Amino acid sequence: MNAPAVNRQTRARVWVLATAGIVAALMQTLVVPLIGHLPDMLDTTAADAAWAVTATLLAGAVATPVTGRLGDLYGKRRMLLVCCVPLIAGSVVCALSAGSLATMVTGRALQGMGMGVVALGISALRDLVPPDRVGPSIALISSSLGVGSALGLPFASVVAEHADWRILFWTAAVLSAVVTLLIHRVIPPTPITAASRSYDLVGALGLGGGLVCLLLGVSKGATWGWGSPAVLVLLAAAPLVLGAWTWWELRTEAPLVDVRVTARPLILTTNAASVIVAFAMYASPLLMPQLLQLPQETGHGLGQSMTAAGLWMAPAGLMMMTISPLGARLSAATSPKITLIGGSCVIALGYGLSPLLIERPWGVLAVACVCNAGVALAYGAMPALIMRGVPVSQTASANSFNTLLRSVGTTIAAAVIGMVLAQETEPYGDGRVPTEAGFTTALLLACGAALVAAAVALTIPLRKAPASHPKQHSEEPA
Structure with a gap:
């Protein structure tokens, strides 16, 4: 096959996998604008309605390492297609839930079971693209998470305010079906790399x-x-x-997970930095929409509608796709370690500037864009580091485990930031809202976490990356 044909084939494969990542990320943001309305929609309490979010988190965390290992055992393309099934089924179940909490939670759990497509897609790059395109392709697919959130939040906000909320889930079902077809048509079968077929x-x-x-x-x-x-x-x-x-x-x-491999210094320190980066990253989507939507009468709220808040946040997600190619070039010129350190420092810069900028909507956008630029650098570097340190036979399971640890980081962030905001409240109307000091404390906490991530990343030991195609190397020395 001539070079132009190879390039077209490579681009098609990468963009299909990136599209799958975008759709998977979309599932996570679909219900964000609906959170305040879920108790009325499902005729339940706010605590029980929160299971519509928790179910996706738990199912995704459990399913991701499982599907990663199955990808090594039975082929990554096959498991990509398998993961698309619960994405479609879960979306249809949610659309047909008819105000039932149990049905909605079941559908959301099914959607969570399909979240392994991102880690599987990244792992499949070793088998699907030329070695000189692996780094940029990893960065692009990693950035799909931000793009999915960027597109999902304003779309979900508009639908939630002006149309039937079921449209969100029918759209998700159609998109998941399209992705399934694209994977089937464009992604070729991937080799089975596991040394043993036992599960x-x-x-x-x-x-x-x-x-x-x-x-x-x-x-x-x-x-x-x-x-x-x-x-x-x-x-x-x-x-x-x-x-x-x-x-x-x-x-x-x-x-399921080779603990001895994960204990190697390169993998261990990369995974540790990943948890902390994920903690820092998640503060922005947790805090910025709240700031934008709080009434101006509070003195620190910006009084934006749900739709306007989503639109203000959209460019920040698209920033990840803009920056990811730069991160790939930086990793190629130096090392993914340098990119991870740089990304963590950029995240810290964004949060460090936040007390000076968040008094205006454009300031919130600027902080979110800087933070997401750092996230694009860091998230593109993590899989590259992981794949340097594991055998080819464990690529999918190792990347899935890293993705799992990032989920742990975001969960801890949600709990810690929730506690900070709950401790710093003031009366407003018939209830209470977070104070300006609460938001500032949470943002500076995220800044500190990003600096800690950079310090951990400094300790990552690296060997020079192999010059030949990664598929030719079954083991990377510790």
Whole structure:
């Protein structure tokens, strides 16, 4: 095949995988504008309605490492297609929920089960594109998460304000079906790289149980009470279950996650930095829309409508796609480690400037754009670092585990920032709203987290990347 044909084929494959990532990210932001309306829509309490968000989080966290390992065992293209099935089914179930909480939560959980498409898509790049295109392609697919959020938030806001909310889920079902067709038509079968075809069911159950205990305890702590028996039992059980899971993974012949590989300094420090970067990243989408929509009478709110707030935030998501090629070039010229450090510092800069800028909508946009530029750099570097340190046979499972750890970081961020805002409130109307000091504290906390991530990234040990195609190397020395 001649060079122009190869280039066209490569671009088509990368853009299909990036589109799949955009659609997956869209699922996460669909219900954000609906959160305040869910109790009325589903005829339930605010605490129970929150399960429409929590179910997606838990299902995605449990399913992502499972589908990653299955991708190594049975082929990444096959598992990409499998992941699209719950995306379609979950969207249809939500659209047909007819005001039923149980049906909505079931549909949202199904949508969460399809979230492994991003990690699988990144991992498949080793098999699908020339070696000189792997870095830029990783950066582009990583940025799809921001693009999906950027497109999803204003679209969902407009529909929530002016049309039937079911349109959101029917649209998601159609988009998921289109992505399924594109993957089937454009992405070729990928090789099976796992050395063993056995599947670690005990490991999958153990990791799933530990994650449910941890994430459910953290995400529900503020609602149920941090001192409540349920939360205390969950948080106490999490390290016990995950400890037992680690013991099992070290002793089984074909583990779900090779703990010895994840303990290598390169992988361990990259994963640690990923958790902290995810914590810092999530502060922006948590805080900025609230600031934009708070009434101006509070003294620090900007009085924007739901739709206007979504539109103000949209360019920040698109910033990720703009910056990601620059990050890929920086990684190629230096190393992904430098890009991760630089991205973390850019995130810290954005949050550090926030107290000076958030008094106007354009200032909020500027802070969000700077932070997302840093996220684009950091998120593009993480998978590149992971793939440098794992055998080809574990590419999908290692990237899925890294994606899982980022989910842990965002969950912890939601809990911590929620606590900060809950502690700093003032009366407004018949209720209470977060104070300016609460927002400032939360933003500076995110700034500090980004600086810690940069410090952790400084300790990442690196060897020079192999010059030949990664598929020719089954092992990277620790």
